[in-house]
Amino acid sequence: LQMWRGDPDTKIILAYIENFGNPKNFVKIARATTKDKPVIAVKSGRSEAGSRAAASHTGSLGGSDLAAEAVFAQTGVLRAASIEELFDFAMAFSLQPLPRGNRVAIVSDAGGPAIMCVDELVAHGMRLADFAPATQAFMRTWAPPEASLRNPIDLTPQGSLEDYRRALDAVLSDDGVDAAIAIYVPPVRADEVDIARAVWQAAKDHSKPVLCNFLGRSENSPGFVELVSHSVPSYLFPESAARSLAAMYRYAEYRKRDEGELRTFPVNRTQAQTILDRAVGEGRSRLRSEETDALLDAYGIRTTKTRIVRRIEELSRAAKEINYPVVLKAFGPEIVHKSELQAVRLGIRTEKELVDAASAMQRQLRDRRMTVEGFLVQEFVQGGMEVILGMARDKVYGPFLVFGLGGIYVEYLKDVSFGLPPLTDRDAMRMIESIRTYPILRGVRGEPARDVTALQEAILRLGALASDFDSIQEMDLNPVLVLEEGRGYCAVDARIILAQPSS
Template structure:
């Protein structure tokens, strides 16, 4: 459900509860800021009859009319009665600036739970508690206690950190960066990032949505909204907490390699969110996305009067996934006639240091006009003849004429106010570092691709769900939550191809199974406590059918003698398959986003090189295809050194079926298919490790 936040973001009237005439108090700072609001503003405080020249009312109930928004700045213990008063008065929106809730311990957490209950009872939109407040420049509202307000602009910003908000406001004022909305999320008791993401998407004054987040409350909801919004407006997020503070106990390969940050990376990629690594990137990306057009491709043109800067830009283009454009012959001929004889006319185009302003301008215009160039970067070092203001004017004109995105890197300590004003008016971002300029341009290319990504829904295969439910119920009845090869029927129920085999509880049964298979077999110990079979000597390979009973007897005796306290259920008898390309496919259940799939190449690639990629299930077919492309060793799947390619369609199908399995069965907590053997005509799961919840979910 999408909430209507118009009364919160675009109020027509505001009340400040806790307004005070005493300087230095937060209630005074908020009232000072709200006083500039052009609509009716009411002060509420039983201690005063007047605050800052306005009548002051003793309570919400005493107000002459219901306001659109109540801003609450009182001690925490008084907040709940005021919220109830708001509900009774018909006020539907509140900003609770007050601290003293779940961030301070058990008593505060209980108070916050009661706040949520009251909000639900009266259908209140509550921002906070424990927030700086919010700013909406479209209606002239500054409902914060920050010493600065926001300039008008097209960037909607939300932050989980109030202190970061004040820092950004101060910095943005100096940089003349404007915002449509500026929201401090605080404890997110009622409203969270999902609600504001949806609201900002519907605001015509907002072109880019930017967020600083330390966590997401509802991962699936966030992904659903972001998938839709990112096709219309870019979303840039700085997610803090990339490093894992500690490792949780897991039994699978996937679990040991999958951290929460992998889930955020995967989720953001899948729903089109651009992830910034630093504050600098956050606003570099936000600015260029809000001011420059999107490119049609990834081919960059580079024009410079300093050779080193051109080389740095070309290197950065490769790092950022851009290609240095190959200029047309007509462009090269025109450049040769217009620039100094010593100039390098092949991209990067270096017009050399003594080129005139007109020669620099001509080179830039020719490069941007080339049909093989999608975006451009203009570079310059400090020059005794060329003024940065003149260069800025030239670049701005060239960008307007070409209609292609451009960034500049004038490698100087200061450009001067005139140059900065010209570039700002044109919406052209300026950086000292050429690599930073190229990185910002690369984000434009990335977002252009986000807008055109396929909309395919996850496929739904016909499967035997009841069969899986019965298998898990039986495992729980026997006190088993960690399952191995004995649970291969779970895969079969979802149409996932598995090697033929079965569980033998005795050596004699193993012999019969082997003869029925009619091929050399692998014998693998089955025990809930010996999950790493090879390490404990629990595997025998290439066993002939006629020897299977003897080898099984020896294997069982050996393991039972070595591990007398360990439960051993028998041996799994499995057909021996020819060597194939090994891959691993696994899943762990992420607390924020749910089932997190991991795909990688097997053997040394996963154990040592950790060449793996992640995606949040359920996957669409294009997302499953993308997963194969994300591993560094992907060429091994397409065939190298005379080897044929693997059956890619079959591998994608297997990924999609596992995706459906883990999405439809939340009681699967961890899963490993390792290895899956890939051949030119098929793929086969050979080994399984699976953990289910102790109770049916």
């Protein structure tokens, strides 16, 4: 990559990747390279994603292929789904300029392929351009009566060669259009070379990308040769043209984006090292609850006020220290997902309610033959939105972070994003912004906006913790309650799993 980045004769870099060697080094080099020229890669190994059984929410959401996706997203490397798509993208990048935006015009002589093209464009983040009234008025002066002149334009088989050329020229002249896809279903009576010539002649007069679909015409057809010989990429199917144009837009946006900066925070690394060394030395696979809170506190990650009690008789004093209402949680070696085991009770307001809840919890867990080592009494934080922050250590990529809407439904919704440390501040913010439900964090239907800035810092701090200690295998902070803007966040439940020494 470093060599090709500096080679003036190399315009595009294509790669088939099985592994990245040193992923951190790849991220650093690829991030610099893609700012200068596109890197398009196809990577094998998708089927490994999600195959590893894990004891945490984060582990069940992870997998090597998702870590690879994080690498590509952070570095601007475009991932092709197949070798065929790799060369589809390469043809577009090598022959056409990048689009300035995502507004696309489609000119076709058949409605069906045009609609299929629209669907694929929208699925990949593009949108149909809205034509200026003057553009539509001009086309009405010469288009066939049967033609549909709204985007996508369908000239029907009644459209002439000149109609096709004028329609393409008209939409490319419209300031509301950033790119065009020309779709042609060759009828018997028309010469496809003449149509191809009309397409490239219209394209050369504009600085906007034009891609073409001559339906069913391969690279051996005269129309394909005419187009590609004059720098217009042509594809067998409309979906291929749509995906290639969308890749060009994604790359154009990547080149403009702010990469941010690496931030450092004051942390107590000595305290963290002591906690982990003790647990590893004792041969444990997980940190205890009090150790988890202390480790997160050493790296400035906020947790709820918590008291640990071993006996029911001690609950009342712990609750008075925190102040009612409180949350009660049972803990023990087999108690992993507390909600599923009914090992958590929220909003307890009296001593009697607290003791009764603990007694019932202990009884039903023991009936399941689970060991109850004690209880956590926590402050009851209200009004927050639940998210998950997590980390899993991949055997190839090392630690990667997970963010998404949290709570008990996280594994079913799978609305999550991934990042590979070290993260810049913009990387962390992109992780937050990339989930489908991000607008909820910004406030919808009268709900207040949440403290996204504090959440961004939490992701960066978690990344630093994961990078500093190889002995951490997984971290699962779920839920993290994100409070109103300016009030921060609070990790309500956390689990840290330790890496097992290799035998």
